[in-house]
Amino acid sequence: MTAPHPPLPDDAELLRLDHQICFSLHAAARAFGGVYRDALKDLGLTYPQYLAMLVLWEEPDPQPVKAIGERLRLDSGTLSPLLKRLEAAGLVARERSAEDERSVVVRVTEAGEGLRERALPVPRSIAAASGLSLQDARTLRGLLERLTESLDAAQAGER
Amino acid sequence: MTAPHPPLPDDAELLRLDHQICFSLHAAARAFGGVYRDALKDLGLTYPQYLAMLVLWEEPDPQPVKAIGERLRLDSGTLSPLLKRLEAAGLVARERSAEDERSVVVRVTEAGEGLRERALPVPRSIAAASGLSLQDARTLRGLLERLTESLDAAQAGER
DNA sequence: CACGATTAAGTTGTGCACAACTAAGTTGTG
DNA sequence: CACAACTTAGTTGTGCACAACTTAATCGTG
Numbered sequence: 001m002t003a004p005h006p007p008l009p010d011d012a013e014l015l016r017l018d019h020q021i022c023f024s025l026h027a028a029a030r031a032f033g034g035v036y037r038d039a040l041k042d043l044g045l046t047y048p049q050y051l052a053m054l055v056l057w058e059e060p061d062p063q064p065v066k067a068i069g070e071r072l073r074l075d076s077g078t079l080s081p082l083l084k085r086l087e088a089a090g091l092v093a094r095e096r097s098a099e100d101e102r103s104v105v106v107r108v109t110e111a112g113e114g115l116r117e118r119a120l121p122v123p124r125s126i127a128a129a130s131g132l133s134l135q136d137a138r139t140l141r142g143l144l145e146r147l148t149e150s151l152d153a154a155q156a157g158e159r
Numbered sequence: 160m161t162a163p164h165p166p167l168p169d170d171a172e173l174l175r176l177d178h179q180i181c182f183s184l185h186a187a188a189r190a191f192g193g194v195y196r197d198a199l200k201d202l203g204l205t206y207p208q209y210l211a212m213l214v215l216w217e218e219p220d221p222q223p224v225k226a227i228g229e230r231l232r233l234d235s236g237t238l239s240p241l242l243k244r245l246e247a248a249g250l251v252a253r254e255r256s257a258e259d260e261r262s263v264v265v266r267v268t269e270a271g272e273g274l275r276e277r278a279l280p281v282p283r284s285i286a287a288a289s290g291l292s293l294q295d296a297r298t299l300r301g302l303l304e305r306l307t308e309s310l311d312a313a314q315a316g317e318r
Numbered sequence: 319c320a321c322g323a324t325t326a327a328g329t330t331g332t333g334c335a336c337a338a339c340t341a342a343g344t345t346g347t348g
Numbered sequence: 349c350a351c352a353a354c355t356t357a358g359t360t361g362t363g364c365a366c367a368a369c370t371t372a373a374t375c376g377t378g
Contacts, residue, residue: 022195025187028303031311066355076359077337102344132305143299144187151290192335196336233366235327237364240329
């Protein structure tokens with residue numbers, strides 16, 4: 001599709017590369033998971049639970065499950081039990097919305113706000129573990145976002 | 160740690176970026192999963208099962224579970240049931256090694272070899288879905304590999 | 319040779335991801 | 349207004365990932 005290169009035909013190299021990329025991607029995602037597991041152990045949160053709390057901490061107002069799912073790219077099949085566990089841990093409260101009774105809004109409890117303080121050092125330890133320069137981090141994020149967009153579009157097209 | 164940039168102090172930007180990266184990384188990994196799910200549906204394989212078959216197809220000889228786990232960065236807790244499902248599907252056979260009876264070697268059956276042909280077009284459809292240029296694919300793979308290495312090293316250091 | 323340490327695979331339990339489905343509420347249109 | 353289409357959560361079932369543990373075989377050292 002693009003540039004010349006001697007050792008392999010572009011086509012073959014791209015195939016191999018794509019292979020290695022999805023491979024590396026999974027490996028990297030799991031490696032991140034491991035580092036977060038360590039960093040979050042004391043808080044009693046898993047990584048996806050932490051992500052959900054981040055979304056909730058971001059806004060002062062309670063947020064519907066739908067909105068959380070859109071931010072995290074997760075459906076209710078994943079979020080419902082996750083949020084129930086956060087509720088069981090006392091970090092959030094779930095209530096049917098008054099305006100639209102289909103919707104359930106999730107609110108951070110006082111304990112959940114308290115946890116926020118203790119979670120503050122987490123991003124720094126992750127950043128340190130990642131070992132990326134600011135430059136590389138920007139490049140990587142950009143590529144990942146474009147990649148996800150393409151993949152989602154391709155998948156939507158298949159259906 | 161590196162270059163100048165006005166809007167945010169480097170430090171704060173790096174924190175935010177790392178956040179977004181692990182976020183994008185998970186999103187991209189899951190998006191890949193979705194595309195593979197479609198591509199592999201007809202073969203009756205999940206994405207991790209496909210990866211295991213790739214490792215087995217790569218070598219003519221049967222491979223011990225250990226070796227597969229090292230290639231895929233997975234432990235027996237994940238691989239044992241996965242390989243059992245592949246065996247139930249008739250794609251592989253598992254036998255205790257004669258030399259070392261602790262070890263179980265996994266062999267591709269005739270049906271498993273047959274599937275190989277049908278799996279040939281998969282990488283191409285994935286490459287198309289990724290929408291990456293050869294250049295970007297190389298950059299991405301490089302960054303992901305460095306990232307995983309750093310994360311693994313950091314985690315090993317924690318323990 | 320004996321026996322503790324190590325290694326390989328498997329098992330169990332917890333949690334995430336997602337497809338397929340259900341239940342209940344809301345909206346749009348005739 | 350009635351009712352079909354849609355939306356939002358939740359449930360169920362399957363599979364992956366991983367920690368902690370068990371079992372059985374092998375290795376190393378005295």
